[in-house]
Amino acid sequence: MSRHDGRRGVLMDGRLRTVLFVAVLIGAFFEISAPHPRFGPLVDAFALTAVGVIGAAAALGFEPAPTPARHREPQDREPHPSTTAPICRYAPGPAAAPQPPKPRPFLRERPTDLSVPRFGDGARAQGYRWLLPDRTVQNGIAADEATIGAFTLRAASVVGPGHRCAQPAEPRQDSYRIGRSHDSRYAIVAVADGLSSAARSDAGATTASSQAVTLLRDQLDAGGGIDGLDAKELYGRIAQSIAAHATGRGVDTSLLATVLITAVIEEPDANGVARAWVGWLGDSSAWTLEPHVPQWQFTAGEAKDRASAVVSNEVAGRLPDTPQLTRDHCVTLTPGSALALVTDGMGDAWADPAGNVNEYFANAWRSPVPATRFIADVGFDAPQCLDDRTAVVLWNGGAA
The missing domain is CATH 1.10.287 (Helix Hairpins)
Incomplete structure (x- = not known):
């Protein structure tokens, strides 16, 4: 009509x-x-x-009937004074021509996890889906929280973005173990990092970290103390365990190649000062954080040459091949200070002078944080940081 x-x-x-x-x-x-x-x-x-x-x-x-609606009024026309204008967040504009859907980025199925600290533009792989490896392996995330005498401990290991989204996915090749002597006078930490070039390095790292804590605890319970520890002898026995594991699996020992760093921290003395023995083989590292110091300080490990244009990930020593290259060093922890053992997935970011990752972690881990927050920090997002990350931190709570 x-x-x-x-x-x-x-x-x-x-x-x-x-x-x-x-x-x-x-x-x-x-x-x-x-x-x-x-x-x-x-x-x-x-x-x-x-x-x-x-x-x-x-x-x-006599009231006129309403006129049938013919078409919708244009969105950019001012509303009639007798009507109520719709409430909207953005000012409406003229209708735009329909656009074809934009292609989705390759493999980006979810946004970057906002719970983890992000540096710069982050890494694209951080937002990719987490995939499972073809074989049964250790969990993608591991974490612990403990108190050992005067020390408060946090530990976390997270599979790296470059491993969890690969086709096929690779297992977490980092491994850590924590322990204590029976009298709780000593805290024991071992952190291993399997080599990416070795197909079964996750098994090698797990064997190395587990055997290290077991052997160190046995020696400490026997009354040896820190002064009686022999790094080369210890790492030689760990190498034998890895070789035996390879033989039991029927694979070459080179497929289980791993690096390892270990630490034994002694109960603080009357002044709150604690001694720590650190032994290492490969590029995992130990760092200390003193009160009122703005950054973590490199203490032990195989430092990488960052003066060159390209930083090499090749390591000079590894287990089970070269335990004779093991080195050790003793450090002192003052009251309120912290000792961190990390794999190169963390250490490389801390050592990079171009970023502010080290400064962030010095502020974030000035004192113990909840284990859930610690895991999120270890899973940080930063450009070109795609490797597995593991960190074990002990805070000295001895008398100030």
Whole structure:
């Protein structure tokens, strides 16, 4: 129906109502003026009521019917003063032509995890899906929280973005173990990093870290103490365990290649000062954080040459091939200081002078944090940081 047809119908409807009202009014006039021998007052009341009802209906019927909607008003037109404008977050604009859907980035199935600290633009692989390796391996994340004498400990190991999104995915090749002597006078830490070039290095790293803590605990319980520790002898026995594991699996020992760093931390003395023995083979490292010092300080491990344009990931020593290259060193922990053992997935980022990763972790780990926060920190997002990350930190809570 057109707009003019609708208006003509409304006018005709109003005229019919007017004629009907006038007719009822005339009829009621004659009814009231005519004499009725019986029920006169009742007839008069009924006539007046009929006039009132028909009059009200006629008056309400004069309101024009709503015009049928023809089209939606343009979005950029000012709203009519008698209407309420819709509330929206952004100012509406003219309708845009439909655009084809944008292609999704390769493998990016979820946004970057906002719970982890992010440096610079982060790494693209951080947002990729986590995939499972083809074979049964250790968990992608491991964590611990403990108190050993005067020391508070946090530990976490997270499979790196470059391993968990590969096709096929690779297992977490880092491994750590923590322990203590039976009298809790010594805390024991071992952190291993399997070589990416070795197909079964995750098994080598697990064997190395587990055997290191077991052998160190046995020696400490026998009354040897820190001064009696022999790094080369210890790492030689660990190498034998890795070789035996390879033989049991029927694979070459080179497939289980790993680096290893170990530490034994002695209970603080009366002044709150603690001694720590550190032994290492390969590029995992130990760092210390003193109160009021803005960064973690490199203490032990195989330092990489960052003066060259390309930083090589090749290591000079590894287990089980070269345990004779093992070195050791003793450090001192003052009250309130911390000792961290990390794999190169953490250490390389801390040692990079171009970034602010070290400064962030010095502030974030100035004192013990909840284990869940510690895991998120170890899973940090930074450009070109794709390797597995492992960190074990002990805070000296001895007397100040």
